[in-house]
Amino acid sequence: xxxxxxxxxxVVMEGRIKVPYRWSAGEVGTRYLESLRDEKRFLGTKCGExxxxxxxxxxxxxxxxxxxxxxVELGSTGILETYTVVRRQxxxxxxxxxPYGYGVIKLEGADTGFLHLLYExxxxxxxxxxxxxxxxxxxxxxxxxxxxxxxxxxxxx
Amino acid sequence: MTKQRSSRPDVNGKELINEAVRMALDDAGMTRxxxxxxxxxxxxxxxxxxxxxxxxxxxxxALMKPIMKLTTGGTTGSTIAMAAxxxxxxxxxxxxxxxxxxxxxxxxxxxxxxxxFDPFWDRPIFAGAVAGLALEATQYxxxxxxxxxxxxxxxxxxRKHALNNPYAHLHMxxxxxDVMKSPYLxxxxxxGDMCPRTDGACALVFASxxxxxxxxxxxxxxxxxxxxxxxxxxxxxxxxxxxxxGWWFPAMEWSAKELYDKVGITDxxxxxxxxxxxxxxSFAGLRYMESLGFCGRGEGPALVRSGAFDMGGKCPxxxxxxxxxxxxxxxxxxxxxxxxxxxxxxxxGDRQVPEVKVALATGFGGCFWSDIMLLGADKPxxxxx
Ligand SMILES: [Zn+2]
Numbered sequence: 178x179x180x181x182x183x184x185x186x187x188v189v190m191e192g193r194i195k196v197p198y199r200w201s202a203g204e205v206g207t208r209y210l211e212s213l214r215d216e217k218r219f220l221g222t223k224c225g226e227x228x229x230x231x232x233x234x235x236x237x238x239x240x241x242x243x244x245x246x247x248x249v250e251l252g253s254t255g256i257l258e259t260y261t262v263v264r265r266q267x268x269x270x271x272x273x274x275x276p277y278g279y280g281v282i283k284l285e286g287a288d289t290g291f292l293h294l295l296y297e298x299x300x301x302x303x304x305x306x307x308x309x310x311x312x313x314x315x316x317x318x319x320x321x322x323x324x325x326x327x328x329x330x331x332x333x334x
Numbered sequence: 335m336t337k338q339r340s341s342r343p344d345v346n347g348k349e350l351i352n353e354a355v356r357m358a359l360d361d362a363g364m365t366r367x368x369x370x371x372x373x374x375x376x377x378x379x380x381x382x383x384x385x386x387x388x389x390x391x392x393x394x395x396a397l398m399k400p401i402m403k404l405t406t407g408g409t410t411g412s413t414i415a416m417a418a419x420x421x422x423x424x425x426x427x428x429x430x431x432x433x434x435x436x437x438x439x440x441x442x443x444x445x446x447x448x449x450x451f452d453p454f455w456d457r458p459i460f461a462g463a464v465a466g467l468a469l470e471a472t473q474y475x476x477x478x479x480x481x482x483x484x485x486x487x488x489x490x491x492x493r494k495h496a497l498n499n500p501y502a503h504l505h506m507x508x509x510x511x512d513v514m515k516s517p518y519l520x521x522x523x524x525x526g527d528m529c530p531r532t533d534g535a536c537a538l539v540f541a542s543x544x545x546x547x548x549x550x551x552x553x554x555x556x557x558x559x560x561x562x563x564x565x566x567x568x569x570x571x572x573x574x575x576x577x578x579x580g581w582w583f584p585a586m587e588w589s590a591k592e593l594y595d596k597v598g599i600t601d602x603x604x605x606x607x608x609x610x611x612x613x614x615x616s617f618a619g620l621r622y623m624e625s626l627g628f629c630g631r632g633e634g635p636a637l638v639r640s641g642a643f644d645m646g647g648k649c650p651x652x653x654x655x656x657x658x659x660x661x662x663x664x665x666x667x668x669x670x671x672x673x674x675x676x677x678x679x680x681x682x683g684d685r686q687v688p689e690v691k692v693a694l695a696t697g698f699g700g701c702f703w704s705d706i707m708l709l710g711a712d713k714p715x716x717x718x719x
Contacts (some may be wrong), residue, residue: 187344189343192382202454233454233567239564239566258473259472259473259476259573260469261465261469261521261523262518262520263461263465264517264521265464265519266461266462267442267445267461267462270460270461276521279469281469281568281569281572281573283573289569289570289573290569290572290573290574291567292459292460292567292568293459305472306476321458322458322459
């Protein structure tokens with residue numbers, strides 16, 4: 178088959194799978210997102226057994242396997258637990274201005290962290306353990322990007 | 335296994351699988367007829383093909399045989415090995431073919447990986463697998479004072495080892511300076527710290543103890559396996575289930591503890607002769623040595639730089655060049671096991687470590703799933719889950 182291989186480039190077919198989905202936030206997720214959208218307020222859920230406060234909220238505590246039935250109001254500042262500064266990105270997934278920070282933030286009153294974006298920081302100005310604050314979007318639509326990003330908290334070290 | 339390459343447009347996925355299967359069957363002196371069951375795996379979204387178990391029967395040899403298909407992220411290949419081991423160790427099957435494969439060249443890796451993340455809480459923020467690992471690297475440096483140069487040492491070591499391995503995808507003779515000068519992808523992780531995207535397949539024959547000694551090659555015995563998993567959201571492995579509970583990397587630390595207790599490993603550095611570890615990026619080669627019990631917390635960089643894990647060291651890590659030299663995701667974990675088998679059989683060519691009695695293989699997934707296995711030259715007294 179060597180002879181035809183010299184003349185013919187191997188066929189590679191371009192494709193794209195674009196499938197619509199409808200993901201349910203559920204009652205717990207909906208209540209959380211509604212509070213974020215309408216009141217700019219973060220809510221967590223508390224495990225009925227171990228008392229751990231989950232943010233983002235969970236319906237079930239994975240440790241105790243008990244229901245997290247109590248809602249808890251959280252602060253909109255928190256501790257940056259770890260972070261990275263993204264220098265390259267996927268063109269379609271996250272069309273965000275580079276570079277941007279990306280970190281795990283534990284909000285005041287919560288026992289767990291969540292993932293969010295970081296902006297408005299100096300080069301080398303982020304560190305695990307620092308306090309960060311939420312910057313909300315003016316137009317909020319009921320998703321996690323109703324918080325545009327976090328930034329180093331003003332006036333607090 | 336097939337030679338690991340950046341792209342294999344000369345074969346489709348099932349033909350790539352077939353190459354590895356033929357090599358495994360030939361090596362074992364078997365034909366398709368001798369196979370009792372097939373365990374196969376890859377990451378569906380990388381090739382955009384679901385039902386790979388049925389789609390691949392032309393290549394896998396699984397036509398009209400029991401098939402189990404597995405997808406567990408980066409651990410896919412190691413999970414395949416564990417499932418094949420369960421098949422034969424249970425006594426239900428005698429000869430099981432384990433196949434891991436991936437054609438990463440067909441995928442948009444980041445676009446595919448994002449489908450593994452929560453649509454509400456992670457995906458809108460998600461910046462790809464590199465940024466996720468960078469969160470771990472930052473935390474590790476913060477806790478221990480480890481440096482980017484320490485990580486670069488690992489990147490250089492792995493690529494040096496790959497020079498001895500004709501199956502490896504990358505053959506690069508790098509210096510620490512080369513790695514340090516490579517561009518940042520997601521601080522502190524640079525291009526030189528990361529694994530490549532690879533096309534490749536690997537197949538292994540698993541045999542029950544009743545038939546294991548009937549093959550032309552002497553068997554490598556499974557001494558035991560363990561695995562743990564904790565991840566629901568991206569924030570979990572770094573914070574929610576880890577540091578505050580006194581664990582740094584609970585999935586790997588727990589599985590290592592369970593496995594060492596079962597097998598009787600009290601000093602991994604002394605008792606393990608070679609390790610093929612799923613180190614997807616350089617910082618893993620520091621932190622995971624601690625999680626796997628080779629040293630205490632924060633002691634990884636010093637032990638790594640002492641050369642203990644270089645060829646000729648106390649416990650060479652990744653003589654094959656590891657994941658940082660070849661990463662055909664669904665095959666990668668299984669290749670770790672295959673390399674351990676060759677080391678035990680004394681068939682590892684230029685990358686052979688002398689007199690391997692005990693070998694450690696691991697799998698790691700971006701969701702911090704941790705599979706770990708010990709293989710040995712000598713038949714264990716009993717089966718250990
Ligand atoms: Zn609980």
